[in-house]
Amino acid sequence: MPHAVIVDAVRTPSGRGKPGGALSQVHPVDLFAGTLRALVSRNDLDPALVDDVIGGCVTQSGRQSVNVTRNAVLAAGFPVEVPATTIDRQCGSSQQAVAFAAQGVIAGAYDIVIAGGVESMSSTPIGQAQGGADASGPLLHERYPDGLVHQGISAELVAARWGFSRRQLDEYAARSHERAARARDAGGFDREIVPVQVPGGPLVDRDETVRAATTADGLASLPAAFRDAQFCARFPEIRWSITAGNASPLTDGASAVLIMSEEAAARHGFTPRARFHASRVVGSDPIEMLTGIIPATRQILERTGLSLDDIDAFEVNEAFAPVPLAWQHDLGASDERLNPKGGAIALGHPLGASGTKLLATLIGQLEDTGGRWGLQTMCEGGGMANATIIERL
Numbered sequence: 001m002p003h004a005v006i007v008d009a010v011r012t013p014s015g016r017g018k019p020g021g022a023l024s025q026v027h028p029v030d031l032f033a034g035t036l037r038a039l040v041s042r043n044d045l046d047p048a049l050v051d052d053v054i055g056g057c058v059t060q061s062g063r064q065s066v067n068v069t070r071n072a073v074l075a076a077g078f079p080v081e082v083p084a085t086t087i088d089r090q091c092g093s094s095q096q097a098v099a100f101a102a103q104g105v106i107a108g109a110y111d112i113v114i115a116g117g118v119e120s121m122s123s124t125p126i127g128q129a130q131g132g133a134d135a136s137g138p139l140l141h142e143r144y145p146d147g148l149v150h151q152g153i154s155a156e157l158v159a160a161r162w163g164f165s166r167r168q169l170d171e172y173a174a175r176s177h178e179r180a181a182r183a184r185d186a187g188g189f190d191r192e193i194v195p196v197q198v199p200g201g202p203l204v205d206r207d208e209t210v211r212a213a214t215t216a217d218g219l220a221s222l223p224a225a226f227r228d229a230q231f232c233a234r235f236p237e238i239r240w241s242i243t244a245g246n247a248s249p250l251t252d253g254a255s256a257v258l259i260m261s262e263e264a265a266a267r268h269g270f271t272p273r274a275r276f277h278a279s280r281v282v283g284s285d286p287i288e289m290l291t292g293i294i295p296a297t298r299q300i301l302e303r304t305g306l307s308l309d310d311i312d313a314f315e316v317n318e319a320f321a322p323v324p325l326a327w328q329h330d331l332g333a334s335d336e337r338l339n340p341k342g343g344a345i346a347l348g349h350p351l352g353a354s355g356t357k358l359l360a361t362l363i364g365q366l367e368d369t370g371g372r373w374g375l376q377t378m379c380e381g382g383g384m385a386n387a388t389i390i391e392r393l
Contacts, residue, residue, distance in 0.1 A: 151289060
């Protein structure tokens with residue numbers, strides 16, 4: 001069977017996902033379109049050769065509705081013959097898009113395909129698609145009579161179950177900013193970032209969400225973000241330690257990855273940067289929700305025959321500080337190899353774009369250090385998780 005290789009991976013800078021954020025004036029279709037255009041331009045790829053574009057987006061309403069990926073493909077100037085689809089695997093949407101794209105190459109359905117994602121949380125807030133409606137339905141209520149919970153409560157449950165103190169969470173968050181600032185200042189993101197020209201505004205070429213001066217002491221003054229009387233009674237074990245400082249910020253951004261068969265890459269004169277080695281997706285408890293990354297990692301390692309020690313870099317999405325901490329606790333991963341350039345707490349979490357955003361950073365880290373294997377994993381709303389292993393070439 002053909003191998004799927006990654007020729008390139010790019011992302012926009014992260015903008016604060018609120019009015020006045022660096023990218024808040026850019027329409028999400030244009031944000032994604034600019035990323036797609038930059039990806040094909042810097043690789044001198046004729047977009048007519050692209051068999052499909054698979055994009056992730058979580059809040060598919062308002063400006064991100066009606067197949068935002070197809071709209072972005074058209075806005076990028078691709079030929080009308082290039083199809084596109086938008087998928088929702090919650091926070092792992094674009095990581096799942098990569099898996100679908102690579103699987104299509106391996107199956108022989110694609111020669112060249114782009115996977116990516118977009119989220120403009122400033123213009124299309126999380127939860128907007130639900131619009132206050134009850135999305136559960138009677139049968140789901142029957143299975144979970146007390147109701148499901150949002151991710152903030154799940155993060156509190158993870159922190160309580162693993163016994164993480166507020167200090168531990170804040171120290172981890174401060175470390176994320178420190179590492180991200182150090183990587184940024186050393187040019188560690190230069191290869192992956194494509195600047196965004198804001199209409200009538202500045203050229204944005206740096207992550208807006210990184211705060212180099214962040215300290216655990218400074219974060220200690222922030223109030224708990226999700227304290228709620230109804231959940232206090234339902235979950236008395238919660239210590240209410242999740243804050244805006246130890247969680248990922250609302251973020252605007254887009255990202256994209258160019259994937260080909262090895263044969264197509266050779267035929268068109270491209271030098272792949274990495275090979276797609278394996279993927280795994282799992283379901284987990286939808287109440288605790290955020291811990292599926294642990295079994296997903298164990299299963300993908302078992303399937304590939306690799307050990308944790310074989311992996312040179314880990315990208316574990318920092319939706320909330322207790323998530324990578326619980327993953328590290330249970331798996332015993334090296335601290336130095338876990339999110340070595342910082343994570344979403346500092347670099348932002350543009351939901352549907354985060355999967356391919358992390359992949360761009362992971363490839364760059366392997367190239368910077370000469371590492372061979374990289375593992376990426378992402379917790380997802382509803383109790384799911386994706387894991388991906390790539391091999392640097």
